[in-house]
Amino acid sequence: MAHRLNVLVCSGASCISNDSLKVKEAMLAEIDRLGLNKEIKVIETGCMGPCQLGPVILVYPDETLYKKVQVEDVREIVEQHFLKGRPVERLMYKSPLTDELVHKSSEVDYFQKQVKIVLANCGNIDPESIEEYIAVGGYEALGKAVTEMTPDTVLNEIKISGLRGRGGGGFPTHMKWMFTKNEKSDEKYVICNADEGDPGAFMDRSVIEGDPHTLIEGMAIAGYVVGASKGYVYVRAEYPLAIERLQKAISQAKDVGFLGEKIFQSDFSFDLEVRVGAGAFVCGEETALIHSIEGKRGTPRPRPPYPSASGVWGKPTVLNNVETYANVRHIILNGGAWMAKIGTETSKGTKVFALSGTIKNTGLAEVPMGTTIRELIYDIGGGAPEGHEIKAVQLGGPSGGCVTPEYFDTPIDYESLTQLGAMMGSGGVIAMDETACMVNTAKFFLDFTCFESCGKCTPCRVGLKQMYGLLDKITKGEGEEGDIEALEKLGNTIKTTALCGLGQTAPNPVLSTIKYFRHEYEEHIHDKKCRALVCKDLISYEIDAEKCKACTLCAQKCPVDAIRGQRGVIHVIEQEKCVSCGSCYDVCPFGAVQRLSGEN
């Protein structure tokens, strides 16, 4: 029997850490108490996208979107809305633009510019139920491929669709598949790269947690095309929920025969295994990932041979990212031409972006290729919080670069972003406002890539360390004339000489911040000034005597006893003792502690 109401409770990682599962339990108990079990179905779903509003609850068929629901709110929702039909307005989403209540989730501005293909099921079905996936057309594409199409006709649809690798590189998917297909071998493999290591990217996690069967189906179709009977999903250890849901989904698919021997009574057999990473960023590089699956140190090796010729266990292997595979079933069901209609001349379909940083709406957003950075940041992301202004967005993580507001009208596709010195990368978009120091940000990325460098090739191992040393010097106020030029020279050399993608792209954050924010570097070097008040060694603290209420709170917190004064006597910081730790700034309830940089 159909239920009167379907209540979708987001159980993406972000909502779970905001107690969405406790909310769900409370809701079930309340529904039970009122005897509404037969009328109302509560479903745990994957990430719905607007993580900022979590825990998020969506009620169908009304399409009511509740935000930030806590256990205390549950009784009111169940009694007022579910029983009496009066939605609880205080918990509904309000448009930040008009301050008006939004009655239907489809009218929420965050969703309006989005086109959901990859994320279509995320947040709409229970990721732990294969029946729900089948009910929305799941495994139809696999069935169609293996019973009605030849590997060549499937490959042709992928070619027509224009699908390119979503993991960052943007290599045409059909070519990868074709190369592997054309290899002669007794055994071939399909691998999914779910080692989503780019800080600031979490779309692969959300796809696996919210719709794991989509990935399985895409990989099985790839297996059919290239002639593989075995596949691996390499998931990073940091994603325990994704691993659990994927394993559950694989065993469900085996139980009903969508994985295993003679799928759909055809001659095609395909099996999948999950391999868990162990915390090494470089394993996102394909040859390093293959080594890691083989149980070895995850160091990359020179290519060729490419994995399509010699991949895991030395056999021909096709390797794609989660989001790439998640597109496959839609191409098979709707035809390649359907996807080719979406996007730009060179980049087809959609791309999922993870919005974070100093932006109002953080979360996942899927938009057609060709959407401008501005639309993504302002129309969907809502722009910076009140009183702040976005000065740059970082695209493509540690391999990418930053883009400044004058380029925000650039349409997002692989080529345009590369031209700007950034890259599509895996789709992390991090907004930065005036409180971010660009030199320090570059140093942060270099610290990351230095740490993650596997050490195999000299340009990356030694060169990045040298670049880091220069940046460290500059942020400590010890920068000298010529440092910027040295950074540029080193960066360009490493880009052209490093062995793998990690080293070849690691200088990008430095080079792009120098390109767009050279003045910040120069201020650090010449004026010993950090305008964002981030670089500790360039900041001093002073107490504004007008605002100080002589409460002694700052003096109590000061770890080096640098603050003079007592109750009733205005406090003063002794500059020679102060270590610029900022404790006083954090604790002062009156905002009397001022931060200064480059003013003496």
Next chain:
Amino acid sequence: MEALKIHIPDNEQYRELGAYIESVRNMPGPLINVLHRAQGIFGYLPMEVQTFISRELDIPLSTVYGVVTFYNFFSMTPRGKYVVNICMGTACYVKGASKIVDIFKDELGIGEGETTEDNLFTLTTARCFGACGLAPVLMVNEDVYGHVDRKKVVEIIKKYRTLG
């Protein structure tokens, strides 16, 4: 150099690991899977455990050690009861995660990668949990804490001290 003479005790933990190794013996490239399980059982991977794995899988100890030290996830030193893992991903960084690390260092009196004397806390950092919407974010064992600030740090430490 003298060869490593390591005595492997016959106890429940080693029996559990031995049984797991048996179950994956025919799987190609099982080393990382075995190390994950071993760290799950022992909490860390001392030389003794690595020697056992090397013998059981017939993989040179140097290779086992090479893999253990390559990956961040594997640890050769014991961890505290509560591992405080602070996300240093970009989004968290932009929202002040390095300051959160400093606050923990101050409050616990230990550096990164170290464990408190009472074996209660180990302080570590990680590269992006993929919960960027909650930045700055940290995990204490499996529990996630979002939008962390100085006040919340103090509360978190207090909570786990009370739990003991």
